[in-house]
Amino acid sequence: MKALLLAFLAVLVLGVGAVLVPRDAGRPQAVPxxxxxxxxxxxxxxxxxxxxxxxxxxxxxxxxxxxxxxxxxxxxxxxxxxxxxxxxxxxxxxxxxxxxxxxxxxxxxxxxxxxxxxxxxxxxxxxxxxxxxxxxxxxxxxxxxxxxxxxxxxxxxxxxxxxxxxxxxQAEASTAPTPPPSCPASPSTSTTAPTPGTTPTKADLPAALAAVVSSEQEAIYAYQVALTKLDAKASATAATWLARHQELLRGAEAQGRLHCIATPPREAGYRLPATFAAKPGLALGSMEASSLTAYADLVALSEGETRQWAIDGLVDAAKRSQAWGTPLGPFAGLSIDNAALPPLPSATPSG
Known part of the structure; x- marks a missing residue:
């Protein structure tokens, strides 16, 4: 009887095992x-x-x-x-x-x-x-x-x-997206940009897009003021980039319509840094550099067409920042403490 029971269990294990063993056992898992x-x-x-x-x-x-x-x-x-x-x-x-x-x-x-x-x-x-x-x-x-x-x-x-x-x-992004035929009215689609100097309460697409819109609005105002304070050569450059910022603002607002997000309204004016009057070029460079964070956040919180637009905007703003003499460091739009980074393997050349 005992031998018969053991034989039955062996058959059962073999039969069940044939069903339970995964077909892909032993295959390497795909790398994301x-x-x-x-x-x-x-x-x-x-x-x-x-x-x-x-x-x-x-x-x-x-x-x-x-x-x-x-x-x-x-x-x-x-x-x-x-x-x-x-x-x-x-x-x-x-x-x-x-x-x-x-x-x-x-x-x-x-x-x-x-x-x-x-x-x-x-x-x-x-x-x-x-x-x-x-x-x-x-x-x-x-x-x-x-x-x-x-x-x-x-x-x-x-x-x-x-x-x-x-x-x-890469070429500058300029094509406006095609918005949906209609957007449902919902309180969740309305957003405002965080107050400068404060920490955003939410990290989502509406907040990131609102920050970009507000950044472009401020840039337009700053460049308009700078045109009266720069020399002829720098003023010509600023005029070109003023037009570019106006285009970027229209693009950001179009991205809002694409996602049925109510972006912040345009304001009459903004508080400029104290150094703006004496060194407008330096102030514009700092302003361009500060806008990189908004574009980098939008890259992380978007996808598809909107992400590509944000990537192009990040590169665009970085080029203007560098042209005004503001260094960017190793990570455009990111604040990373180099002291907190892990050391490289010893086999990597160090100079």
Missing amino acids: FSETARSEALSSTETLLGSASQLESSRPGGAAAGETSGDNGVSDTVMLLTSQAQALLSPSSSWASKTSTASPSPSATQDRPTRAGFVSGLSSSGSRRLADAANADGGMARLLAAVGTAQLLESSRLAAMWGLPVPAT
Whole structure:
């Protein structure tokens, strides 16, 4: 009887086991796109960091063979790429051990970089980060957009300093979205931007879009005032960018209609910083830099057409900020404490 019972249990286990064992057992789990984008961004940034370190130390002034010697300004680039690589590390991710490894020393795996090649690579990396930001999850999209924007602008800065052709960047966003035929009346669709200097109470699409609208409204007012205080050359630039801000405001308001969000109404005037009268260009640069946070938040809290519009707006504002002489740092639109970032693996070149 006991032997018969054991035989019955064995048959039962075999029969049930054939049903319960998953068909995909043993197959590797798919890596999410956001993690793949982060890993690729880290690898690219580490490679660029190695090249920048070589350019910094290869010859007096960092010039490669056939290039003019002198102060190459790449030390700032090394610091920028180091911070970006640290931010792209993912110690809390379950995929980190599978997809993120330290890059080998460039001196053992590639030819000595040239300035032209490095600028091209930096620009290409920035463009790729922005493209991936359009499809990544919210928080990762914001980080990739911030890193990509900073890399694009750094490539332009180095190209101008080294007398190289400035890499082409993406075109400005100008096409207004097509709103739905009608929007339901709902209290939840109405929003206002947070008061300057205060912390927003909500982190959602309406609040992010409202912040962008308010930022553009303030920019228009500031540029209108600045036109009377700048010299002829700077005034011509400000007039061009005033028109651009008016276009961006119309675009932001159109995004609100697309999502049935009531954006903040236009105000008659704004309080300008005390330094505006004496140094209007510097004040405009600071204002452009402060608008990056609103665009970066909109990148994280939107998707599809609206996110792409926000990415374009982030790059656009960063270029204007840099043109007015306001540095952006490694993360356009993000406030990250470098001291809190994890160290890079020892195999990554440090200069």
